[in-house]
Amino acid sequence: MPRMVTITVDGARILTPEGSNVLEAALEAGICIPNLCHVPGVTPLGACRVCVVEIIENGRRRLTASCTLEARDGMVIEAHSENVMRARRNIVELLLAEAPNSRAIQDLAARVGVTECRYPMRNNTCVLCGRCVRVCDEIWQSKSLGLVGRGPSRRVALPFDVRPDLCKRCNNCIQVCPMTITPCPGPLTEPAICARCESQTSMVENIPDTCVMCELGRGFQCARWQLKGLDARA
Amino acid sequence: MDAKQLDPILNNRGSEPYEIMEVLQDIQDLYGFLPEPALRAASASLGVPLIEVFRLANFYKAFSLKPRGRHLLTVCNGTACHVKGAPRLLDELMARLNIAPGETTADEAFTLETVNCLGACALGPVIVVDGVYYEHMDPSKLDGLLETVRSRDRELVPHA
Numbered sequence: 001m002p003r004m005v006t007i008t009v010d011g012a013r014i015l016t017p018e019g020s021n022v023l024e025a026a027l028e029a030g031i032c033i034p035n036l037c038h039v040p041g042v043t044p045l046g047a048c049r050v051c052v053v054e055i056i057e058n059g060r061r062r063l064t065a066s067c068t069l070e071a072r073d074g075m076v077i078e079a080h081s082e083n084v085m086r087a088r089r090n091i092v093e094l095l096l097a098e099a100p101n102s103r104a105i106q107d108l109a110a111r112v113g114v115t116e117c118r119y120p121m122r123n124n125t126c127v128l129c130g131r132c133v134r135v136c137d138e139i140w141q142s143k144s145l146g147l148v149g150r151g152p153s154r155r156v157a158l159p160f161d162v163r164p165d166l167c168k169r170c171n172n173c174i175q176v177c178p179m180t181i182t183p184c185p186g187p188l189t190e191p192a193i194c195a196r197c198e199s200q201t202s203m204v205e206n207i208p209d210t211c212v213m214c215e216l217g218r219g220f221q222c223a224r225w226q227l228k229g230l231d232a233r234a
Numbered sequence: 235m236d237a238k239q240l241d242p243i244l245n246n247r248g249s250e251p252y253e254i255m256e257v258l259q260d261i262q263d264l265y266g267f268l269p270e271p272a273l274r275a276a277s278a279s280l281g282v283p284l285i286e287v288f289r290l291a292n293f294y295k296a297f298s299l300k301p302r303g304r305h306l307l308t309v310c311n312g313t314a315c316h317v318k319g320a321p322r323l324l325d326e327l328m329a330r331l332n333i334a335p336g337e338t339t340a341d342e343a344f345t346l347e348t349v350n351c352l353g354a355c356a357l358g359p360v361i362v363v364d365g366v367y368y369e370h371m372d373p374s375k376l377d378g379l380l381e382t383v384r385s386r387d388r389e390l391v392p393h394a
């Protein structure tokens with residue numbers, strides 16, 4: 001039995017095993033912290049910053065990603081303060097501008113209440129979440145893929161851009177990729193916010209802080225669905 | 235690429251994965267760039283996954299995956315050099331050599347690159363040729379500079 005620690009998330013006291021991360025602890029307890037790059041059971045990377053929360057220490061508040069935040073006894077977390085919501089919307093807005101062609105990103109935007117996108121839409125094919133790379137490396141022990149290059153030239157690549165012998169052709173890299181879920185009523189003719197899931201978006205105003213196992217989360221492969229052992233794919 | 239030349243590097247450097255950086259540096263020195271077969275050999279010999287070798291080769295500016303020319307021209311385009319006219323110098327060099335930054339001339343004599351500040355801003359604009367700094371450059375000095383390098387190149391490769 002691992003030692004248990006108690007943390008407080010949005011006022012709720014949560015008992016969680018020592019060493020677990022705040023994102024998983026909150027999701028297990030039914031608190032919704034939207035997330036994208038995290039895959040349970042795989043080393044958190046903190047690449048997307050969608051899971052941003054506020055940690056309150058000695059009366060000071062600081063924004064940080066919750067997936068890479070290790071739960072410590074007595075930790076106080078705010079996951080839905082004004083500050084957090086604003087930061088999260090902005091982060092998702094940036095993601096949306098990168099990849100409006102992904103259903104996962106569109107769903108995420110709907111869940112956090114992004115209704116406008118102030119950045120130019122780019123229609124990229126990858127948001128550099130690193131899910132594929134970590135799953136290949138850690139679950140399949142394959143190390144076939146990597147994040148290569150720096151800054152704007154960073155990309156997911158195979159060594160010398162050819163499929164290495166190490167690759168097991170498990171296709172898991174594609175399954176966990178948020179870009180492989182196309183928007184529902186067919187691709188948008190031009191990049192825009194789709195926001196067609198009105199039945200779902202009402203939850204943004206009404207229940208932003210409770211995980212309701214929403215269909216949106218299933219779409220964007222939210223870690224909660226995976227923690228529950230359910231098929232994360234829509 | 236002569237694969238025999240690779241053996242001493244791989245043998246001398248031992249076989250520990252953490253020695254990969256030294257091995258890559260030696261390979262870069264030997265061939266002037268990192269040839270794919272050499273990286274595959276290094277990966278197998280040191281037990282470092284090929285993707286990690288590829289990542290390192292892509293990460294550091296000191297490494298190149300493409301063959302480089304015998305002479306490396308680096309134009310500083312950092313803030314200070316930029317305002318002192320580096321873009322003009324770069325344009326002139328690109329026109330004279332008929333290549334873009336990162337490329338190598340067809341005769342493999344020159345590779346052109348840019349860098350963002352060399353820490354010698356007071357000397358700007360700076361061009362580095364084969365490790366030697368040329369300070370306060372202006373377009374009128376370029377022909378002379380290129381001719382010096384070309385004559386040195388003729389000694390290096392008499393038939394060229």
Ligand code: SF4
Nearest residue numbers: 136167168170171173
């Ligand atoms: S298909 Fe190949 S590259 Fe993709 S996760 Fe599996 S082993 Fe890795």
Ligand code: SF4
Nearest residue numbers: 126127129130132177
């Ligand atoms: S290819 Fe897909 S899973 Fe991999 S980093 Fe890009 S968006 Fe993420």
Ligand code: FES
Nearest residue numbers: 046048049051067
């Ligand atoms: S940074 Fe935490 S889920 Fe992406």
Ligand code: FES
Nearest residue numbers: 310312315352354
């Ligand atoms: S900007 Fe060129 S040396 Fe600093």
